[in-house]
Amino acid sequence: MSKKQPNKFDNQDRSLSLVTNKSHSPTPPIQNPEDIPLTDFAPSTMSTSELLADDYENESGEEYMRLYHQDRKKRWLYKTKRFFHKLWIGPEEPRDDYAPRISKLEFLEELPVKFNTNVPLLYRRVLLTIYLVFWFGLCYSILIPYLTVPPSSSDPSTPLIHSLTCSSSREFWNGKNAACGLNGDSCPEIVKHSGDNDVVIRCPALCDRGSWTYSLIPIGDQRIKYRGYFIGGGDKVVSKIEDTQLTNPYRADSYPCGAAVHAGLISPFWGGCARLSYKSKNQPYFESAKGHYGVDDSIGFKSFFKSSFYFKKLKLASETFHQCHDPRIVILMINILLGLPVVYLASGATVYWVINVVGFWTICLATDPPIVVDATDPQGFASLISLGLERFLPTCSILYILWHSSTKRTLSEPASPDEKFSYLSRVLLWYPLFWLGVLNNVSFDRLPVDRLTISDLKEQSGALLAVSAIIVTISICAVIQAYKIWLSGRFRKYLRVYSIFVLGLVLLAQIPGLSLRVHHYILAMLLIPGCATRGRTALMFQGILLGLFLSGASRWGLAAIAETITSLKRDDPLGKIFPPIFTAYDSGSGVLQWQLVPENATSVAAAYNKYSSISLLINDIEYFVSDNISSLDLKSLLTNTTAPFYDSLQDTLRNGIKDGNGDIPLYIRIGRKIPNTMVYSDFSNAAILRWPSGILTLPLPGLT
Template sequence: MTNTEYTPPSLAQHGEFELEVLEVDKHCSHNPSPYRDSTSGSEAAFDNETIERLLQGRKYPRTVKGKIIRIVKLIWTGPETPSDEPTPRFRALKRLDNLPGSLKKTLPLWLQVGIVSIYLLLWLWLLSLVLLPYLTQIPTYIDSNGKQMEVISVTCNQQKLFWKGKNTACGLNGKACEPFDKEDVVFRCPALCDRESFTFSSIPVGDQTVKYRGYFIGGGDVYREVSEDQNEHELSLPYRADSYPCGAAIHAGIISPFFGGCARISYTGEQEHFPSKIGHYGVSPSLEFNSFFPSSFIFKKLPKVSVNHDPRLVVTLMNIIMGIPVVYFAPAVVSFWTMFTVAFWTIILALDPPYKIDPSDPEMLASLVSLGLERFLPSCFIAFTMWHVAVRHTMSDPPEPFLPSPFTRTLFWYPVFWLGVMNNLTFDRLPVDRLTWKDLASQPGALTAVSCIFSVIILGVLIQAYQLWHAGKFRKYLAIYLLFVLGLVLLSHLPGLTLRVHHYILGMLLIPGTRTRGSQALLFQGVLIGLFISGAARWGLASILETDTHLRREDPDERVSPPSFLGYHNETGVLSWHPTAQKTENGTMAVVTGKFDGYALMINDIQRYEGKENHINMKELIKGNPDFETLVDHALESDFDNDGNILLYLRVARAVSGKRKYSAFTQAAILKWPSGEFTAAKRGIT
């Protein structure tokens, strides 16, 4: 073969591209090659890989556009040699990683099964000792007469046993909530009421609209105040009677948010003013109401109560500790299903029950177990799918030559699993109620919190996307998630419905993309499975689409708009309002139907008038109601300002005569009494 210069014909006409020429050492000249270098005489062997590189250089020139194309192609095709390796084992902890395998080889199968069975039975027995008394035994105390009395079990935001509710719930002049000086009440609150006593529906308090915070008005720890006439049995200052009792008890330092407890309230009748006070346990200061209200309560010392404290945190901590050996020693499939079951029933029975258990009603516990089973079965089918789609690949022992690492699984998967399960202690503490634009816009700090959450999610998605690319699975999962996104977009455009991606749905959607090995996949799977269990156990498999009525909760309905205040005439004492509809907060005009033929007037959050007239004489209204007149006279003695005025907060709504049916109320107008200075209501409804 002669020494000639050769240029591939297909590349000769593209001389502007820089081509690589592979020179072969002289010692390799025994390899046959049709190409020889004209200068050195050595053979340049163009194997298949070299030709491919030359063709790539021809397709994608070394320009910015060509580089972008090469990068996109690299992302799309993945690495030349896909790899999905587990996280390397810790050399210093080699013995810990080898211990489960050694025991498995040493102990016969029947002994392994026996040890696991005894351990699980011991676990169940310890839980029953701690949890069953709280669920089944009626709490009691001994009163001053030596008689054994039952304690009422309430929820954190339960109000109707003490006050019927907001707006017209107590009826005209509050008659449905009388007497305003009831007998003392002893009640038991669950744990975590520092957060659970929040109101997630707007409640009017004077000219304020309260939402996304604890609902307790006035009050405070009596020992923080210096008073000569302080009663040694009194533990707090007066709270307005419609305050949530459990939230107020934590604010006053009577019970603990960690373990709940019992408290005793004593009704103290009318109060002229409810100042804001700093609370205990880091809760927000109480709300201020700078006018009179017909009923209030204080907390008093309480005798010893049986079955006082809520064991939910003790039960949860016990399950976390008892679960560590299971995750460490047992095979992946056993540890997954054991912890799934334990976590699910921990939420149902202790950590975040779907509803309160009253031990005085023996059927309630059975109903709770029934509800738990109703949610457990479909959740198991979803968990089974998760296991086969992604979890088994990550948690099971890797193929040879890689060695299993149970310590890594326990270290990376288990803690974040409980982080997701304890959602009501972790993520629920963030200032985010629901991922709807209206809620995010109205809740302080929500947009910032959501921005941080999405930043973390995006970072996790990028990390996991790289792992999928490195494993050669990027194209497959990109197509899957594009279908997911397309489906969500289509659902969000259905008329009359709002898309709600609950946290259990978030776990279901993101789990498939974690099908890789390594510590990052263990972290992501742990928290996502925990979130799924938390949502499915506490709330059930709630719909991904919800109606506006359901999302509104107990917020005012904009479909029927209230009238608008015209003003107050000081000489005649007439307060009047215009019957035409006003614009709602979003600027739309609400509909007024013919059924609403009357009006209702609230004064200081108590209904004082209902009739068909679009005006009322305030002087006659006060004088014609002895109880109301007494309240006003006592309040005038306290003097709100230097001119001897008190504040009256006025709200008006439409009413259906004789039906106790009302539209939304206006925001509060303010009337200084008796000077007659009137401040118009802001736009909006309550």
């Protein structure tokens, strides 16, 4: 029999003790734990209590406690060092296993293997080609007529049908503040061009959220952002103007398609056509009304406005309409269903390229197109295809890199027949989450998070909670995937790669005049390489990240990772040329005074001299423009019978919503203007004038 070898750990562990037994012979010098090679350690056969009892059997009191805690600290340092050493080196036997098969569905797991084994490669390629041609032809026959054939009516007297986006259209309303010119004479342009108050519109699908405004729009003393932009209306008609009327009046600057969804006349799933009619008579007030399809209640406005519209019956008599409904949901369902056989039966490379190409063009042409095509414009569809091709080539280049750096390892079948590949896991995990990312505009975009900037997060209710949940989720997924990378023995490599990524982002954030913007397509590009493992977690993470990458690349293009501060403001106030500041109002004389140049203005005086005209808005319409003056007789302006708003003011005093003192509110804002142009500075917040009592409430600080 071989002689029993002593346990190394027993001798070395006793050498760690700082205590010597005084009754025994002198012991060898104490060895520093840091000098002990980690490979020399083996698990001890003695328990901790036995070791401590043996080391400290002749010690007592304070000396015992001091030595005990000193030894425990050394043990903790050793364990910490051993942990990081093992973390850096990796497991002794690295492994990266494929997702386990679903044992209860073994027949379905084996079916793709039998198909690829028994059907020759040439036949499979021919079959795939025929299948893709059929797939393309089916989508072409459904989608292209909607994009190229103008909507029409069986009645030749029906006005031209206008294809709109879900949000604003300059053909209907030019914009906020003084964009419609003096007295609002430039709006609504559609009525002036058509010569008829009736207008038929065609709206795309998903206008329940597409009609949101992401830039600040002032309505009286309200600041509207991150919600649907429709004022008044509702399907509970208070007083009918004509028998075919279906809704109360909406303020004319409301988004028409958003208002139609709010009124329940157009479905957010299928889109559709609607007929609206503009009122020539001013509306004295607009009450908030409950919306359909889960959209927000409309915005209330308690004073008069220059113009309004209401919806009426679309079909008059036996009239019928064609090409009104948006087929994007049908196209989406077809692409999801027809993609299943490819994901289930085809090789990893075929799955990757076919599904990603389909996902890109599904976004571009159907679910979230970068431009809405007006079928009456011959160049509309061509422009959309041109824009799609402009983004498609660089997208394919990035997909090629992602395939070779990460996805090839996850989706490709094993070369050895001994390894089992779960085709069902690819179908059940990778594929659904891929489409969840592709449909970012109806999934993650509906979270109360617009952009990861402090100002945006403060303006959206629930944004901080949503961001916290997103950060926690990403962190958990990152830890899981980091462990998978460690198990595969590649932790050091990826730690270096992601250290470079983080350092690069930090350096980009330091560029003066630019703000770091990690768009969701960039976030996907950064995270996909870290998912270069096999197994279920990699399938899930890669699926959703690839979908998010395509969503950003197809819809928005490869936007810059660092953007100027001005571009991030969208259509929000720029703060470059400040408006005058209201300082005083004499209710007796009716004189309103303001300070021309704010004390905290950073612009030079020459810039303010350029904006030498003063523009005054009453109820969000420009009604007064004059040269560089510092006061105005507001009472004379409001009582002037020749003023363009005088009749509206008198009608509102008779029929409007009054407070307890019999007053109606008038909202007054002031701004600067370059003479004889349509170039304006920012405007002030609204001061509220209670009329006819003449009580003025000065505005809160801020710009609109």
